[in-house]
Amino acid sequence: MNSTTFNIEERTALLCAQLAATAVERDKAGGHAAAERELIHDSGLLTLAIPQQYGGLGQDWRTVLRVVRRVAAVDSSLAHLFAFQHLQVASIIFFGSAKQQEELLTRTVQERWFWGNALNPADNRSRAVERDGGIVVSGLKSFCSGARGADRLLVSAHTETGKFLVGAIPADRAGVEIDTDWDAIGQRQTDSGTVRFKDVFIAQDELLLEPGPNSTPYASLRAGLAQSILVNIYLGLAHGAFEAARDYTLTRRRPWVNSDVDSAAHDPYLLQRFAELWLQLRTATVFADTAADQLDVAWKKGGALTAEERGAVAVAVVEAKVLAHRASLDIGTQLFDVAGAGATHAALGLDRFWRNARTHTLHDPLDYKLRDLGNWALNGIYPTPTSYS
Amino acid sequence: MNSTTFNIEERTALLCAQLAATAVERDKAGGHAAAERELIHDSGLLTLAIPQQYGGLGQDWRTVLRVVRRVAAVDSSLAHLFAFQHLQVASIIFFGSAKQQEELLTRTVQERWFWGNALNPADNRSRAVERDGGIVVSGLKSFCSGARGADRLLVSAHTETGKFLVGAIPADRAGVEIDTDWDAIGQRQTDSGTVRFKDVFIAQDELLLEPGPNSTPYASLRAGLAQSILVNIYLGLAHGAFEAARDYTLTRRRPWVNSDVDSAAHDPYLLQRFAELWLQLRTATVFADTAADQLDVAWKKGGALTAEERGAVAVAVVEAKVLAHRASLDIGTQLFDVAGAGATHAALGLDRFWRNARTHTLHDPLDYKLRDLGNWALNGIYPTPTSYS
C-alpha cells in the first residue's frame, strides 16, 4: 500500500459505514470491540501518521484529525482507540531516539501493530526501580484506553526520585495484566480499564529517553496532540448529533399542535434552535481546523520549536477544546428539543451522543482549561507545559 | 387508615427508600415494574388526593406534589405512575358528575384501584361512534403511561363531529389491548406504550360528561394539574441530581492536579458551579411551590373559578415549568462537571437523571410554553385553555 494509490477518503467512508452499521447496538452492549478493531486494521488507516520513510502514509495532523473526527461522528469509542494509535506513534517520535523511531515505526507498519496506552499521567500509582539494564515496574495505571487487544503498549512509571519514564513494550510482556473493568455511561467500547504491573521488566533500549517526555518544547507538544485528539472526538460527536437532529427533524418531526405552521421545517423556534446549534458547530469546527494547522506547523519544526511557538499552539488547542467540549454537550442535549419526543425511542440510540460526550469531556476539567486561557488573555502568559496543556 | 394516624412523611420516606434500593438496576432493565407498583399500593399513598368524604387522605395539591417530587428524586418512572393516579382521580372530579365522583373514588379507595392513562390529547387516532346507550371506540392512543398493570383506565376518543369524550372503564374491558412497546432512553419504567381499541364499548354512565373535559374554567384546570405533575417530576430529578453531585463531590472527588487547593471542596470553580446549580434548583423549587399553592386556591373554588383566576394559575405553572425543565437538564448534565470522571462509572447510574429529564421534558415543547408566557408578559393575555396550558 502506498500513499499515492491509497484513497484516504474512500477508506474512511468505508470504515465509517462499517462502524455505523452496529454502533447503536455495540453502545448498548459495551465491552471489547474485537471485530471492529479488525475493521480498523483492515482499513489501512492505522499508519496514517507514520512517516513515509518508515512505510506509513505520512499524513499531516490536519488530515489525521479529520479522519478521527469523521469516525467519531459515527462511533466515538472506536474513534478513540483509532486516535490513540496515532498518539502512541507520535509519542515515539516526540520522546524516542532516531533509532527507536525507525525500528518501532517500521515494525508497526510491517507487523500491523495496534498500539495501546498505559500511560495515564494523572495516575502515579505505577513505580519503577532500576535493575540490570533496565527497570522493573510495579503498581497500576487507570484509564488505559486501548490496552486490551493491543499488540504493543506505551507504559509509564515514576522512579523513586520522581523521574517520569516511558517505555514501549509488547502487550504480552510478562507481568502485564490488563483488566476488563471498564464499564461507563459512555465511550463504552474504549476498554479504558486498569492495567496492573507485576514486576514488569522494561529494557533500557525500550525506554524513550532521547529526548524523553516533556524534556523540550517539541517533546511537550505531545500534550497538544493528545488534547487535539480530544477536540476532534468531541467535535465528531457534535457533528454526529447535529446530523441526527437535522435528519430526524426533516423526516419525522411533526409541527406542534399550536404552532400555526404547516411543517416543523418552518417552525420559527426550530429555525432559531438550528441556527444556534449550527453556530456552535461551525465555530468549534473552524477552531479545531485552525488548531490542527498550527500543530502541523509546530510539528514540522521538530527540535527547533521554541517555547513560545509551542505556547501559541497550546492556546489554539485550548480555544478549540472549550468550543468543542461545549458543542458536543449542548448539541447532544438539544438534538432532542428539535427532534421531539419520538427521538427518545431507545432503538435509535440518540442519547449516545450526550453520553459519549459527557464521559469523554471529563478527561480533564474545563475550568482549568479556561484558567489557562484567561492567563493568556489577561497576562499574556502561555500555558505551563504539562501532560494536559 | 385515616389521615390523622397516617404519617405521610414516614410513608413517603419508606417508599423512597424501597424504590431507591433498586432504581439504578431497574433503569437499566426497563420494562414493567410490577413489584414496585405493589410497593406504591402498600404505601397507602395512592389515595392522597381522594377527598376524605370518599375515604381518601384528602390532601391538598401542595402536599401531593411534594410527595411526587420526592419520589421522582429517587425514581422518576415510578413517580410518574404514582402521579398519574392523582391526575386520573382529579380528572374524575374535574370532568365527572357528583355521582360518578362518589362511586369511582369510593371504589378507588375500597378496591385499591391503580388508575392508568389512555387519554393522550395530542394523539387523535382513537375514534368514537355512538351505539345503544354508549359509545364504541376504535383506534389507538400512544404514550399511555401506566395503562399496563392498571385496574382502571381513563380513555379518550373523538367523535365524528370532533367532540372529545372521556370515559372511565376497567382496564380489562373487552377490546382493550395494552402494548408492551415502551422502550425509551429515559423514564424507562413508565409503560408509556400504545393502547389499542378494538370496538371497545363504553357505557353512557361511564362517560365523564358533567361538566366534561375543558368545558369550564374549572374543568380546564386539569391541564394546570397535569403540567404541575411534570413540573414536580422534573424538579425531583433536579433535586436527585443535585444531591448526587454534592455527595459524590464531597466524598470522592479529588482536587485537580493543577488546582492549588487541598480539597475539591475548596476549589474556587467547583464552588462557583455549585452556586449556579443551587440557584437553579432553588428558583425552580420556589416557583413550583408557589404554583402548587395557586393551584390549591383555584381547586378549592371549584365551579366558581373564573377564566381569569384560571389564567393566573396557568401563568404560574408555566413559570414553574420552564424553570424546572431547565434545572433538570442542566443539573443532570453538570453533576458530572462537579463530580468528575469517576462519576461516569455505569454502576452508579448517574446518567439516569439526564436521560429521565431529557425524555420527560419533551412532553410538550418548551418553546411554546415560552410563547404563552411572552404573550402574558407583553400583551397581558392568559394562555388559551388547552390540554397543555
Place this chain on the structure above:
Amino acid sequence: MNSTTFNIEERTALLCAQLAATAVERDKAGGHAAAERELIHDSGLLTLAIPQQYGGLGQDWRTVLRVVRRVAAVDSSLAHLFAFQHLQVASIIFFGSAKQQEELLTRTVQERWFWGNALNPADNRSRAVERDGGIVVSGLKSFCSGARGADRLLVSAHTETGKFLVGAIPADRAGVEIDTDWDAIGQRQTDSGTVRFKDVFIAQDELLLEPGPNSTPYASLRAGLAQSILVNIYLGLAHGAFEAARDYTLTRRRPWVNSDVDSAAHDPYLLQRFAELWLQLRTATVFADTAADQLDVAWKKGGALTAEERGAVAVAVVEAKVLAHRASLDIGTQLFDVAGAGATHAALGLDRFWRNARTHTLHDPLDYKLRDLGNWALNGIYPTPTSYS
C-alpha cells in the same frame, strides 16, 4: 403625622411621579439633587424605618424595601440616597446603645434629619486616635453616598490597633470636608464622592460602641440590610427597564419587514424575549421579597439572633442579590432588542437603566457572592460575617 393616617402607598406614588418627571434630564446633568432631596423630605418617608416609639413610621423591612424598589424604578440615584437614610437609622439600632437610639432617632424625626454615609468599610484610609473623651479622625473615605447635603453622618475609622469605630456626627462638624467629585457613568446623582477628615473630633458618646459594629450576629445583620438595599435598587431598575420595554414595544415598535406578522405584539421572537425577561424579573422579585421577609424575622429577634439564623438570612440575601444583579443588567440591555432602534433616541434616556445598574452592581463583586453561595450549597457553611456578607 402618624402611621395610621399616613398613606405610604399614596406618598410613594406621589414621590415617584415627582421624581419621574425630571429623572431623564437629571441623569444627563448629574450633580447634586438638592430639590429632589427636599421632595423626599416632604414625602415623610424618611422615617419609614424608625420605630414608632421614637415617632417614626415603624415599618417592617419588606415595606421599606418595596418603597425603595419603587423609587428605584424611576430614579435609582435618589432611591439610593433615600435607602441609605434607612441604613443609617438601622445602623444606630444595630450598633448603638438604647440611649443613643432614643436620642438620635427621636431627633431624626423631630429635626427632619437626612443621614449621609461616610462609612465605606472597604476603604481604610480614615484613621482614629484617642484624645480627651473621644477620638480624632484624619484621612478620607471614598464612595460616601449621600454625605453631601446631609444633616448627620455616620463616619467610620480604624484605630492604630485595627479597631473599627463608627460615630454619628453632624455633617458640619469642624474638619469634615465633603468633595463634589462624584461623576460616574451611572447613579449620577448619588453624590458618592470623597469625604476628607482634617482632625475631626468625635466625642465618646457619639461613638456607637454598645454593642458596636459586627460585634454580635445581630449587629452584623447590618450587612444583610445593606445588601438588601442593593438588591432592591437593582430590582427596581429591572422593573423600570421592563416597563419601558413593554410600553415602547406595544406603542411604537413596528413589525420587522420580513417578519410575516402584522404587529410587533405577535412577533414570535419578541414573545420569546419577553418571556425570558419576565422570568428573570419574576424570579428576582420573588427572591427579593423572600429575603426581606427573612430579614424581618431576624430583625425582630434582636440580640437573641443566633449565628445560624443570621447565616440563613445571609444566604437568602445572596440568592436575591445574584438574581437581581443579573436581571438589572440583562433587562437593561435587552429592552433595546425588543423595543428596536427607535428606542435609542437620547431624549428617552432609556440607556440609564443599564448605566445605573452597571455602576451600582459593581459595589462588591458578583463572583465572591457566588463563592459564598457555593460554599453554602456544597459545604453547608454560611457566609462569614463581613461588611459585605
Place this chain on the structure above:
Amino acid sequence: MNSTTFNIEERTALLCAQLAATAVERDKAGGHAAAERELIHDSGLLTLAIPQQYGGLGQDWRTVLRVVRRVAAVDSSLAHLFAFQHLQVASIIFFGSAKQQEELLTRTVQERWFWGNALNPADNRSRAVERDGGIVVSGLKSFCSGARGADRLLVSAHTETGKFLVGAIPADRAGVEIDTDWDAIGQRQTDSGTVRFKDVFIAQDELLLEPGPNSTPYASLRAGLAQSILVNIYLGLAHGAFEAARDYTLTRRRPWVNSDVDSAAHDPYLLQRFAELWLQLRTATVFADTAADQLDVAWKKGGALTAEERGAVAVAVVEAKVLAHRASLDIGTQLFDVAGAGATHAALGLDRFWRNARTHTLHDPLDYKLRDLGNWALNGIYPTPTSYS
C-alpha cells in the same frame, strides 16, 4: 499618492491615534465631527476601495474592513462614516454602468469626495416621479448616516410602480435638506439624521440603472458588504472594550478584600472571565475575517457570480454578524465586571463601548438573522436576497 508608497498601516495608526485623543469628549458632546472628517480626508484612506484604474488604492475588502475595524475600536462613530464611503463607492460598482463607475470614482479621487448616504431601504417615504430626462424625488429618508458634511450622496426612492431607484448626486443639489436631528444614546457622531427631499431633480444619467439595485446576484452582494461593515464596526467595539478591560485590570484593579490573592491578575474568577471574553472576541474575529475573504472571492467574480455563490457569502456574513453582535454587547458590559467600580468614572467614558454597540446592533434584528441562519442549517436554503441579507 499611490499604493506602492502609501503605507496603509501607518496611515491607519495615525488616524486612530488622532481620533482616540478626543473620542471620549466627542462622544459626550455628540453632534457633527467636521474636524475629524477632515482628519479622515487627510489620511488618504477614503480611496481604499476605489480601483487603482480610477486612481484609488484598490484594496481588497479584507484590508478595507480591517481598517474599519481598527478605527471602530477607538471611535465607532467616525468608523461608520468612514466605512460608508466605501459602501457608496461599492454601490456605484454594484449598481452603476462602466461609464458611471469611471466618472464618479475618478472624480471621487480627484475631487476628494466624501460620500454620504440617503438610501435607507427600510424607509419607503421617499417617492420618485419621472420628469423630462430624469426623476423628481419628494419625501424623506431617516437614518441617513454621513449625509451631513458629505460632498455627494447616494439617494434612493420608490416610483409609483414600486421600482427602487438609486441616484448619485451632489449633496448641495437643490431641494435636499439635511436635518441635524440625530441624537442617540450611542454612535453619537454619525449624523444619522433625516434627509428631506423637496422636488429634487435627479438626471437620468445620475441614476444607477445598469444593472441597478439587487438586479443580479452580484448587485445584491451589496447587502453582504453593508452587513460586513456592521460586523467590523461591532467587532472593533468588542476589541476596544477588551483592550480597555485588560489595561484597566492590569494597571488599576485591586484584588478583592476576601479573594485570597495578591493581585487581581491572579484572581481565579477574573482569569475565567477573561477567558470567556477572549473566546467571544476570537471567534467573532475569525469569522469576520473568513466572511471578508469570501466577500472578496465573490466580489472578484463580478457579474459571473451565481446565486448559490452569493448565498454562501450571505451565510458567512450572518454567522459573523451574530458573533460580532454578541461580542460587542457582552464585552461592553463585562469589561466593568473585570475592571471593577473604579472603571465607572465618567471621565474614562468606558460606557461608550456598550452604548455604541447597543445603538448600532439594532440596525436590523438579530432574531431574523438567526432565522435566516436556521433556514440554512435545517433546510439548506440560502437567505433570500434583500437589502439586509
